Amino acid sequence: MRIGIDAMGGDFAPAQPVKGALEAKSLLGKDDQIVLIGDEPAIRQHLDSQAGWPSFIRIAQADQVVGMNEKPVEAHRAKPRNSILRMAEMAAAGEIDACISAGNTGACVAACQMRLRRLSGVSRPGIAIVIPTLHGPVVLCDVGANVDCRPQHLYQYGVMAAEYSRGICHIADPRVGLLSIGEEDAKGNELVKETRELLRGDKSVNFVGNVEGRDIFRGLADVVVCEGFVGNVCLKLVEGFAENVFQSLFAQMGKVQGEAAGQLQAAVGKLREKFDFNEYGGAPLLGVNGVCIICHGASQHRAIFNAVRVATGFCRTGINDRIKARFADSQDARDE
C-alpha cells in the first residue's frame, strides 16, 4: 500500500504532516510506503532533522501550494502543479492508493472529483466524519462537500456512510437516521421529507427515521445523513462549543487548590482528548473512485497519524468495492 500525504496542506505544514508520516510507520506493513507530496527541500528539512530518513518514506515533488482560502477551481487553474492536484493525479495513475490532506478542503474535493472521478452509480461524493459519543462513534455525512443537494444525493450519503460505518467502526448493521427537527414524519423541510421516502424504500438500509441534533449524542443511530451546509455548520458548532466548555473548565480549575488540582487536570485532560479532532483521524470523501481523507486545517502530527490509520483501514476493508456493489443494480443511483 502506498499512502500519499499532502506535505504542504494545513496550518502547520510541512512540519506536522511530515512528523505524522514518520510516526505512522507502526501502522504500515513492511512493503507499505508513504509518499510525501510537496516542496522537496522544505520536506527534507523536517525529515533530516529527525535523525535519519526511514526507507518507507518517499517524496514526490510539487512546486505549488494552494492557500487555505483560495477558491478551489480557480486555484487549480492558476497553480496546476500544486501538491493537492499532483496527489490526485498520482492516485488516478495508480502510483498511490490513498490521498491525505489537511489543506484547502474545497480544493481537495475538487481535485479528487476531477482526477479520480466518481464511483460508478454515485451522483455526488460526500464527506463523512466520525463523531465520538458516549454511546459509540456516529458517522455524519455530508459535512460540506456539497450544498443545495437533492434527495437522491442524501439517500446515497446514507448508503455510503453505512458502508463506512461497517468497514471502519465495525458496526455490522448500522442504523441510519436522517437529521431533522422532529421525529415525526411531518417535520422537516421538503428535502428531508423526500429523502425519507427514498431511504425508507431501500430495504437494505437499516433506516430508523428522523433524528434530531441531540439524538446524535444519544445513541439512536450509527449513521446520520444531512445536507452539506447543515453538516458543516454542525461540525463547526460542536468544535466551537467544545472549545468554550473546555476554556470554562480550565478557568474553573484555576480556582482549585492543592492535591485536587492535579486530579482535576487529569480528568479534564482525558475528556478533552476524547473530543479532540486530532484523534478522529480525518474524514473520507465517500463516493470518489479512490481513497481521499480530508483532515482539519489545524491538524497536528497526531491527526495525520490517525488519518493514515483511516486510509489503510479504508483500503483494507474494500469499502469502495462494497459501495460500487450497492449501486450496481440500482437504476435510481445512476440518475444524476
Place this chain on the structure above:
Amino acid sequence: MRIGIDAMGGDFAPAQPVKGALEAKSLLGKDDQIVLIGDEPAIRQHLDSQAGWPSFIRIAQADQVVGMNEKPVEAHRAKPRNSILRMAEMAAAGEIDACISAGNTGACVAACQMRLRRLSGVSRPGIAIVIPTLHGPVVLCDVGANVDCRPQHLYQYGVMAAEYSRGICHIADPRVGLLSIGEEDAKGNELVKETRELLRGDKSVNFVGNVEGRDIFRGLADVVVCEGFVGNVCLKLVEGFAENVFQSLFAQMGKVQGEAAGQLQAAVGKLREKFDFNEYGGAPLLGVNGVCIICHGASQHRAIFNAVRVATGFCRTGINDRIKARFADSQDARDE
C-alpha cells in the same frame, strides 16, 4: 403588566409552571399580575399546597391541552378550548400583555400567528434564543418557527434579533452575522448568498458578514441569523453535546477521591448551570403583534421564572415598537 402562563404546557405541567409563577413575584411590580391558563382544579392543587394563594396570581380556565407531539393546526382545530389558544386569544383581546408556554412549540407559534397576527411589515415571525458564551450572550434566530425560508425572511430575522439584543442583552449596536460555512462571500448556499446582499444593503444593520458554527462561541457576533431548520438542528445539537460532555465529566469525577471530589463537583456544577437551558429564560417569537415566550418542553420552575423575566423585559423595553419603526418605511419589508 399581566403575564399569561400556559399552566398545562411542558413535560412537568402543571406543577413546574405553577411553581415558577409563584417564584416570579420578585420580578413583578406591585400592580403586576400573573395569569395561569389551564385546568383550574389541577392548577389549584399546586397553588393550595404552597401555603396560601398570593394575590398576584389569577387563573383563567382552559378545558383542553395540546399534546407535545400533536400537529399544531390540527390540534387547534380539534381542541379549540386548549390552553395555548386561549392564552393567545386573551393576549389578542388585551387581557394579558405576554404569553409564556413550555408546551408544543409549533402549536404556540401557530396560535400566536393566528390570534395576535404579525407586526406590520413583518413577513414571518422567528424564534430567537440567547446562547450564553464566554464572550457574552449571542442571539440566534430563527431556531425553528419556519423552514424553507426566503432571503427576505432571514434579513428580517437579523433586524428583529438585533432589536432584541439591544433590549434584552443591553448591547448598543449589535453585530449581526449570517450563519454560513465559510467567511468568504463565495461560500454558503443560494439562500445565504442572497440574504447577505439584503443585510449588506441595509446601512442601519451592523452586518459583520458570514460567521461559521464555531464563531458563535468566539465573540465575533452578537446576533446570528439562520434558517429555522438549521437553527433548530444547532440548538438541539448543542443540547445533546452538552449532555454528553457533562455525563463524561461526572463519570470522570467518580474516579476522583478525597477533598478533590468536592471541589471538582462545585466547579462542574457551576459550569453546567451556565449551559443549562433553564437559565436562558425562554425564547421570544419575534415579529408577532404581542409578546410570546416559548420555553423548552422539559422546563423546570426556574425556566418559567426566567421566562417571566424575559417577558417583563420585552414589554418594558418596547421591542415591538422598535421593530415596527424599523420596518415602517421599508417597502421591501412589506414584500410578503
